[in-house]
Amino acid sequence: MTTTTAAFSSKRLTIVGVGLIGGSLARALRRANQCDEIVGCGRDEAHLQKAVELGVIDRYEMDVATAVTGADMVVVAVPLRAMVSVLRGMVAGLSPDAVITDVGSAKGCVVEEARAILGSRLCDFVPGHPIAGTEQSGVEASFAELFDNRGVILTPLEETDPEKYARVRAMWEAAGANVTEMAVLHHDEVLAATSHLPHLLAFSLVNTLASLDERKEIFDFAAGGFRDFTRIASSDPVMWRDICLENRDAVLEVLQHFNADLRQLEDAVRDNDGEAVVNVFTRAKETRDRFCG
Amino acid sequence: MTTTTAAFSSKRLTIVGVGLIGGSLARALRRANQCDEIVGCGRDEAHLQKAVELGVIDRYEMDVATAVTGADMVVVAVPLRAMVSVLRGMVAGLSPDAVITDVGSAKGCVVEEARAILGSRLCDFVPGHPIAGTEQSGVEASFAELFDNRGVILTPLEETDPEKYARVRAMWEAAGANVTEMAVLHHDEVLAATSHLPHLLAFSLVNTLASLDERKEIFDFAAGGFRDFTRIASSDPVMWRDICLENRDAVLEVLQHFNADLRQLEDAVRDNDGEAVVNVFTRAKETRDRFCG
Numbered sequence: 001m002t003t004t005t006a007a008f009s010s011k012r013l014t015i016v017g018v019g020l021i022g023g024s025l026a027r028a029l030r031r032a033n034q035c036d037e038i039v040g041c042g043r044d045e046a047h048l049q050k051a052v053e054l055g056v057i058d059r060y061e062m063d064v065a066t067a068v069t070g071a072d073m074v075v076v077a078v079p080l081r082a083m084v085s086v087l088r089g090m091v092a093g094l095s096p097d098a099v100i101t102d103v104g105s106a107k108g109c110v111v112e113e114a115r116a117i118l119g120s121r122l123c124d125f126v127p128g129h130p131i132a133g134t135e136q137s138g139v140e141a142s143f144a145e146l147f148d149n150r151g152v153i154l155t156p157l158e159e160t161d162p163e164k165y166a167r168v169r170a171m172w173e174a175a176g177a178n179v180t181e182m183a184v185l186h187h188d189e190v191l192a193a194t195s196h197l198p199h200l201l202a203f204s205l206v207n208t209l210a211s212l213d214e215r216k217e218i219f220d221f222a223a224g225g226f227r228d229f230t231r232i233a234s235s236d237p238v239m240w241r242d243i244c245l246e247n248r249d250a251v252l253e254v255l256q257h258f259n260a261d262l263r264q265l266e267d268a269v270r271d272n273d274g275e276a277v278v279n280v281f282t283r284a285k286e287t288r289d290r291f292c293g
Numbered sequence: 294m295t296t297t298t299a300a301f302s303s304k305r306l307t308i309v310g311v312g313l314i315g316g317s318l319a320r321a322l323r324r325a326n327q328c329d330e331i332v333g334c335g336r337d338e339a340h341l342q343k344a345v346e347l348g349v350i351d352r353y354e355m356d357v358a359t360a361v362t363g364a365d366m367v368v369v370a371v372p373l374r375a376m377v378s379v380l381r382g383m384v385a386g387l388s389p390d391a392v393i394t395d396v397g398s399a400k401g402c403v404v405e406e407a408r409a410i411l412g413s414r415l416c417d418f419v420p421g422h423p424i425a426g427t428e429q430s431g432v433e434a435s436f437a438e439l440f441d442n443r444g445v446i447l448t449p450l451e452e453t454d455p456e457k458y459a460r461v462r463a464m465w466e467a468a469g470a471n472v473t474e475m476a477v478l479h480h481d482e483v484l485a486a487t488s489h490l491p492h493l494l495a496f497s498l499v500n501t502l503a504s505l506d507e508r509k510e511i512f513d514f515a516a517g518g519f520r521d522f523t524r525i526a527s528s529d530p531v532m533w534r535d536i537c538l539e540n541r542d543a544v545l546e547v548l549q550h551f552n553a554d555l556r557q558l559e560d561a562v563r564d565n566d567g568e569a570v571v572n573v574f575t576r577a578k579e580t581r582d583r584f585c586g
Contacts, residue, residue: 081567131516151514180514193502194515198522200558201494206577208554209486212547219584221444221473222487223424225525226585229491232518233581237574244562244570254505255559261501265493266548269537274374277537281530284499288526291512292519 008170009034014071016041016064016086018051020133021103022077023142026056028175031144041067051139065093073171076102080242083110087117094121099164101126101171105191105239106247107155107184123161126168129153129187130177131195135234148176155184192250197258199240200251202233301463302327307364309334309357309379311344313426314396315370316435319349321468324437334360344432358386366464369395373535376403380410387414392457394419394464398484398532399540400448400477416454419461422446422480423470424488428527441469448477485543490551492533493544495526 013029015022018040029035040057041064042048048060061067068074068090076086083104094100100121104110107127114125132150134141152172156165169179182190209218244251261280268276306322308315311333319331333350334357335341341353354360361367361383369379376397387393393414397403400420407418425443427434445465449458462472475483502511537544554573561569 131514133516133518135518150516153514190511190514193505193511194519198498198519200562201498201555202522203574203577204555204558205491205494205551206581207558207573208547208551210576210580211554212486212550218483218486219580221424221446221483222585223426223443225426225428225528226487226491228521228524229495230581230585231521233574233577234585235518235578237571237578240574241567241571245565245567248562248565252559252563254501257505258498258501259555261504262494262497262552265497265500266545266552269493269541270545272538272541274534274538278530278534280500281496281526281533283503284496284526285528285530287503287512288499288523292515292523292527 008032008167008174010036010073010171012037012039012071013073013075014039014041014068015057015075015077016067016090017076017078017082018042018048018057018060018139019077020137020139020141020146021130022075023051023056023139024144024146025075025077025103025130025175027142027144028147029171030055032174034171034174039067039071047139054139056139056142064089065091068093068095068098070095072097072099073167074098074100076100076104079239080104080106080109080246084113084117087113091117091119091121094124099124099126099167101128101168103128103130105129105195105243107187109246111155111157111184122157123159124164125157126160126165127155127157127184128168128172129155129191130172132177135231137236137239145176147172150177152177152179153182153187154179155182155187157184188247188250189254192247192254196243196247196251197254199232199235200244200255201258202230203237203240206230206233301460301467303329303366303464305330305332305364306366306368307332307334307361308350308368308370309360309383310369310371310375311335311341311350311353311432312370313430313432313434313439314423315368316344316349316432317425317437317439318368318370318396318423318468320435320437321440322464323348325467327464327467332360332364340432347432349432349435357382358384361386361388361391363388365390365392366460367391367393369393369397372532373397373399373402373539377406377410380406384410384412384414392417392419392460394421394461396421396423397539398422398488398536399543400480402539404448404450404477415450416452417457418450419453419458420448420450420477421461421465422448422484423465425470428524430529430532438469440465443470445470445472446475446480447472448475448480450477481540481543482547485540485547489536489540489544490547492525492528493537493548494551495523496530496533499523499526
């Protein structure tokens with residue numbers, strides 16, 4: 001979608017789900033001085049009060065339709081499996097000029113739900129995904145710099161209004177991010193490979209080690225490499241359950257590739273085939289050094 | 294092995310293999326002012342000259358037997374598959390009072406080789422493994438603080454002279470490390486779980502992603518979690534080939550556990566069994582937070 005990017009501003013921006021991502025977006029837009037008012041919405045009142053105390057949001061509403069009333073920008077930053085009820089809940093309260101966007105880590109499922117729920121407002125919905133985060137969660141972990149120079153992928157639909165798309169793009173740029181456009185399916189495949197599968201593997205490995213008898217001692221002798229490798233296994237279990245299940249097809253497909261390759265490597269180790277092993281390791285090292293070095 | 298730990302000192306300490314580990318040990322012992330002279334040995338003369346220029350070693354010898362002559366402490370810090378030729382090469386040059394230790398990441402294979410090669414000097418050999426390192430390698434990456442408050446596992450044999458054991462223990466303590474004793478087999482199982490398997494998985498995953506068509510774009514959208522998860526895939530391929538092959542039995546056994554558990558998790562994702570998925574993720578998060586938090 002080709003658009004000219006205007007400066008972003010909002011008279012009232014509503015964030016549904018004021019956690020790490022929603023809270024950090026609010027902080028980043030405050031830093032940019034782009035919002036007259038930021039309204040929070042969520043299920044946990046103590047959590048929302050905390051967000052007000054921290055200066056992340058100006059006020060909050062517990063009811064979604066009330067929270068989005070009068071907002072010209074609505075950001076949905078809830079776990080994927082809470083998306084349906086949030087979208088359903090907001091429809092009645094949406095202003096005619098409101099743009100709706102989300103931050104879900106999988107996009108196919110969100111788009112399917114939005115198609116079913118938003119009706120004539122589908123053109124005002126811009127699916128999005130900031131490629132940023134930490135293993136922390138909650139508004140206490142949010143910070144204004146989270147999106148600085150990080151990627152945000154937008155996956156607009158055929159129906160998406162180009163002006164609404166441009167507003168969402170401008171919002172993320174105001175928050176410090178670099179925005180890229182991608183097809184929904186392609187997004188889900190790329191993220192399954194670089195994010196969802198690694199999380200699945202990290203959770204699975206730590207779970208396996210927790211089952212082994214010598215557990216305590218195992219972790220006593222874990223070095224820095226293990227801590228880095230398993231850091232993402234400290235991520236929020238519910239959020240990642242949702243991601244793995246909602247992006248199931250793409251996750252299972254890349255997992256199949258992984259399993260097949262791992263089986264070959266296992267055979268090479270069993271056969272004491274040093275050349276095959278070093279070839280895999282070398283290609284991996286060269287690839288990672290090139291792209292992540 | 295119960296020993297009283299005396300202060301460590303050495304009139305001449307020889308390090309065979311002046312890389313990240315060997316170089317960092319030399320720097321740490323210099324910092325502690327515990328060695329009159331540190332002699333390096335290796336196959337790459339330019340590399341050894343660099344080590345002299347950096348002040349890591351005082352001088353070097355290319356021949357192992359010459360390098361260990363007159364040394365009261367010999368540290369072998371070469372890749373596992375170079376161990377045999379180094380041990381064979383040094384025997385003729387060893388002083389009667391010399392202690393020999395190594396830093397190999399697997400111990401069963403080293404002990405087997407030492408038994409075959411060292412003969413009557415086996416009692417002077419103390420197998421060891423510092424649980425420290427980075428994905429970097431080479432003397433340029435070495436630093437004196439690498440072992441500070443990190444674990445070093447020693448796996449003495451029935452034949453090991455307690456006084457020689459005490460000297461090696463004192464050396465590592467002088468280098469800043471915390472020394473633990475462990476049986477050879479147990480060491481290899483624990484390290485297969487917390488270090489060798491994670492490296493194998495990280496190398497394998499990056500290799501799989503490198504095979505996928507959209508490679509470039511995949512890595513373009515890799516976030517911090519992916520970088521952490523795959524950092525160990527930037528490790529030295531030859532060193533890790535040696536480790537995986539030399540500790541083959543323990544690596545394959547823990548890999549079997551991992552594969553079985555991953556298969557269950559895969560089934561749960563395919564069956565959309567949210568409870569099973571969240572149970573695995575929660576147990577992993579709790580375990581990691583408890584031991585690595």
